[in-house]
Amino acid sequence: MSNTLRSALSESNLPGLPLRHRGKVRDVFDLPLERLPPGTPAGDYLLIVATDRLSAFDVVLPDPIPGKGEMLCQISNFWFGKTSHIVANHLTGIDVAAVLPGGTDPAPYAKRAVVTKRLKPVAIECIARGYVIGSGWKDYQRTGRISGIALPDGLRQAEKLAEPIFTPSTKAAVGDHDENIDFDTAVRTVGAELAEAVRDATLRLYRYAADYAAQRGILLADTKFEFGTDADGRLYVMDEMLTPDSSRYWPADEYQVGTSPPSYDKQYVRDYLEALGWDKTPPGPPLPGDVIERTRAKYAEALQKLAGISVD
Numbered sequence: 001m002s003n004t005l006r007s008a009l010s011e012s013n014l015p016g017l018p019l020r021h022r023g024k025v026r027d028v029f030d031l032p033l034e035r036l037p038p039g040t041p042a043g044d045y046l047l048i049v050a051t052d053r054l055s056a057f058d059v060v061l062p063d064p065i066p067g068k069g070e071m072l073c074q075i076s077n078f079w080f081g082k083t084s085h086i087v088a089n090h091l092t093g094i095d096v097a098a099v100l101p102g103g104t105d106p107a108p109y110a111k112r113a114v115v116t117k118r119l120k121p122v123a124i125e126c127i128a129r130g131y132v133i134g135s136g137w138k139d140y141q142r143t144g145r146i147s148g149i150a151l152p153d154g155l156r157q158a159e160k161l162a163e164p165i166f167t168p169s170t171k172a173a174v175g176d177h178d179e180n181i182d183f184d185t186a187v188r189t190v191g192a193e194l195a196e197a198v199r200d201a202t203l204r205l206y207r208y209a210a211d212y213a214a215q216r217g218i219l220l221a222d223t224k225f226e227f228g229t230d231a232d233g234r235l236y237v238m239d240e241m242l243t244p245d246s247s248r249y250w251p252a253d254e255y256q257v258g259t260s261p262p263s264y265d266k267q268y269v270r271d272y273l274e275a276l277g278w279d280k281t282p283p284g285p286p287l288p289g290d291v292i293e294r295t296r297a298k299y300a301e302a303l304q305k306l307a308g309i310s311v312d
Contacts (some may be wrong), residue, residue: 008066009108012049016101020046024055025069025245031115035099044118045092047099049109050076050240054287054295056269061284065292067311070111071299072243077114078307079209079242086208087201090116090228090238119228119236124186125169125178126198128206131221133158133248133260136167139180148182156258158221164206166199197235198227209242216305218264219255223247244302264302268294 011022017029031045050069054061080089094115097106129136129146132155136146144151147167155161168186169178187195202225210220224246226239240246250261272291278284300311 008052008064009049009069009112010051010053010064012051012109012113014047014101014104017047024058024060025053025072026050026239030118031099036115037094037098040092040094045094046116046118047096047113048116048239049113051112054266054269056266056273056284057280059280059282059284061269061287063287063292065296065299067296068299071303071311072240072245073112073114074309075243075303075307076240078309080237082212083205083208083237083241086204088234088236089241090119090236092116116238117230117236119230119238121171121238122194122198122227122229123171123190124181124195124198125171126202126225126227127167127169127222128164128202128225129161129167129222130164130206130210131158131160131219131248132156133221135180136222147180148184158255158259158261159257164203164210166202168195168199194229194235198225201225201227201235201237205237205242213249213306214252217252218302218305219250219252219261221248221250221261221263242306244299249302249306264298266295268298 012027014029017031019027020030021028027049029047031047033040033042036045050073052064052066052068054063054065054068077091080091092115096109096113096115099115100106100109132140137157139146140151140155144153146165149165149167166183167180168183169180171178183195183199205225206220206223209223213220223242225237225241228236228238230236244265249264255261268291269287272287273285276285304310
């Protein structure tokens with residue numbers, strides 16, 4: 001399969017649809033039932049638009065990555081479909097073009113927007129780690145543990161764990177950083193039953209995705225899931241899923257224990273910003289064209305290798 005990138009969409013404005021939230025990347029609109037196709041079950045619905053905004057170090061940068069939102073949305077939708085037998089997801093299958101305000105060109109939204117159920121978010125970030133890297137590596141160096149889980153002595157950076165682990169974190173307010181927490185803290189935050197349910201779902205999803213990616217020459221080092229519940233308490237995975245923004249993917253042929261492998265994400269942007277000596281507070285600095293293009297190419301490569309969708 002293939003698709004062609006369109007010009008960048010930094011912000012979506014849809015007159016007549018109430019804007020619920022504008023995040024670092026996604027714009028979320030309420031969808032009144034009267035806007036939905038006849039026969040849609042009663043309930044609360046959202047239109048989620050993945051823009052081309054790019055954040056680094058929790059700061060939204062002034063330059064978008066053209067087509068990034070389309071690529072992220074397609075990767076998420078691919079994984080939602082592949083894993084629906086493991087846990088339900090928030091997608092409704094309702095055509096986006098059918099709910100856009102009159103006069104709106106549907107083309108910019110066709111590959112970057114979805115109609116979803118509106119759910120009650122679980123109040124923790126749900127992270128699975130299969131390798132010792134990132135904040136987990138820092139925790140391990142300091143304490144020998146990650147999120148309270150004791151690990152063997154002598155592990156090296158990027159080393160694979162004997163079994164993947166569940167390492168929840170807080171959900172920080174905008175501008176703040178998430179903090180790793182142990183499972184007992186997760187239980188106190190969301191309750192024992194829900195904590196156990198999201199731990200199980202997180203690890204099952206991770207194992208399935210890691211096995212699938214490995215067959216395509218990609219290692220899934222770690223990933224973050226968002227979960228929500230409906231009015232009946234049923235658990236769903238939501239937001240984005242197994243994208244390069246929420247996951248650390250490594251090319252298997254470049255993996256080497258003891259170093260931080262290259263990844264299919266914002267690596268070029270982070271490296272550029274680190275070299276600038278930027279203080280990581282708003283406003284973010286502009287990005288040169290080569291950094292934008294190399295970052296876009298990494299997202300496109302991940303989309304093609306994981307989902308078989310090529311960007312022209």
